[in-house]
Amino acid sequence: MKKLIALLLCLTLVFGIVACTTDGNNGDDADTFKVGFIFLHDENSTYDLNFINAAKQACSDLGLTEDQYILRVNVPEGQECYDAAAELVDEGCDIIFADSFGHEPFMIDAAKEFPDVEFCHSTGTRAHTEGVDNYHNAFAHIYQGRYLAGIAAGMKLNEMIEAGEFTAEEAKVGYVGAFTYAEVISGYTSFFLGVRSVCPTATMEVTFTGSWYDETAEKEGANVLIANGCKLISQHADSMGAPTACELAGIPNVSYNGSTVDACPNTFIISSRIDWTPYFKLAIEAAMNGEEIPADWCGGIEECSVVLTEVNEQAAAAGTAEAIAEAEAKLIAGEIHVFDTSTFTVNGETLTSYMADVDTDQDYTPDTEVISDGYFHESEYRSAPYFDLRIDGIKLLDEAF
Numbered sequence: 001m002k003k004l005i006a007l008l009l010c011l012t013l014v015f016g017i018v019a020c021t022t023d024g025n026n027g028d029d030a031d032t033f034k035v036g037f038i039f040l041h042d043e044n045s046t047y048d049l050n051f052i053n054a055a056k057q058a059c060s061d062l063g064l065t066e067d068q069y070i071l072r073v074n075v076p077e078g079q080e081c082y083d084a085a086a087e088l089v090d091e092g093c094d095i096i097f098a099d100s101f102g103h104e105p106f107m108i109d110a111a112k113e114f115p116d117v118e119f120c121h122s123t124g125t126r127a128h129t130e131g132v133d134n135y136h137n138a139f140a141h142i143y144q145g146r147y148l149a150g151i152a153a154g155m156k157l158n159e160m161i162e163a164g165e166f167t168a169e170e171a172k173v174g175y176v177g178a179f180t181y182a183e184v185i186s187g188y189t190s191f192f193l194g195v196r197s198v199c200p201t202a203t204m205e206v207t208f209t210g211s212w213y214d215e216t217a218e219k220e221g222a223n224v225l226i227a228n229g230c231k232l233i234s235q236h237a238d239s240m241g242a243p244t245a246c247e248l249a250g251i252p253n254v255s256y257n258g259s260t261v262d263a264c265p266n267t268f269i270i271s272s273r274i275d276w277t278p279y280f281k282l283a284i285e286a287a288m289n290g291e292e293i294p295a296d297w298c299g300g301i302e303e304c305s306v307v308l309t310e311v312n313e314q315a316a317a318a319g320t321a322e323a324i325a326e327a328e329a330k331l332i333a334g335e336i337h338v339f340d341t342s343t344f345t346v347n348g349e350t351l352t353s354y355m356a357d358v359d360t361d362q363d364y365t366p367d368t369e370v371i372s373d374g375y376f377h378e379s380e381y382r383s384a385p386y387f388d389l390r391i392d393g394i395k396l397l398d399e400a401f
Helices: 002-024 027-032 046-061 079-090 101-113 144-160 180-198 214-226 243-251 277-288 320-333
Strands: 035-038 069-072 095-098 118-123 135-140 172-177 203-207 233-237 253-256 268-275 298-301 306-308 394-396
Touching: 002 035, 002 243, 002 253, 027 320, 035 079, 046 069, 046 277, 069 079, 079 095, 079 101, 095 277, 101 135, 101 253, 118 253, 118 277, 135 277, 144 180, 144 253, 144 268, 144 306, 144 320, 172 180, 172 214, 180 203, 180 320, 180 394, 214 233, 214 243, 233 243, 243 253, 277 298, 306 394
Parallel strands: 035 069, 035 095, 095 118, 118 135, 135 298, 172 203, 172 233, 203 394, 233 253, 253 268
Antiparallel strands: 268 306
């Protein structure tokens, strides 16, 4: 019943946007309205491909023609981002999106320079404090998806333990991350907590590549983890490096940002991702209708902004889809919380209080109490993740900032 409610909420959102879109596209202004998108990489990056697909889908759903949106790919996190934004303004764009964390200062500069254009930045942290009316941030409660994917991983570990492939004490998972940022820490921790919710003896090792997209480094990182005895690998990095290493080694893999089942049919289990389509549609439609865009927006499972691929039954443990569905219903109902402080410790202690750096400054000064009611309130005081705790059971092999 709860899963049905979540589905109905998603359908309500979709139908509501479609209905509003019909009104927004009736006028002459809609025929000349133009949208610009800035992407860090191109379709070869699973991260950027996820954004690109959502951008095209949102524009199509809103009735925009192909000459009403412009995609700029392979735009570095530097002055090139500002230049791309300025060029998109010159080409008549009314709203411009960028998809990578390091684009933020350049998007803010562009927003200040062009106050009549809306600028929306995914994964950023400064919109809620910057005070620039036409600059906006967005993220999603992707830790929900990571947690659910972790359940699939934990069930696979249990299956292998029961088959005698290794002991419960040897149930170690590996994780290839890009940078030692809160976004990545939040991701691998929520994944690990999902694993431990069904396989309580599990531990984890994490290695970082120092890049969002480096296929060689990601593959090498996965191979190091496999050599260290990790029985399953996941990642927060954007190439096929880690999934490919797993397929070659016969090690189960939980991917990110989309299915890798075609390339890795024997080892791919499931993937979580952010579906940016709901946010793109919300922001574009607001701009078309002259309505306010939220300064800092965050969506989750209920908004259809956090989704999982279908379970690959060839690689997953029996009952995985059912276990995920049950946990998803409990998340939606508020019966469980991903960062429930009773489920982890830091240096052997259960936390009852933690000041996080929410209003980001140059010194990353903690400013907001984020633990209450027995859990860490991730992405509630700001859309971008700020969970940066290093919990027991997870070993970092290196760091990269």
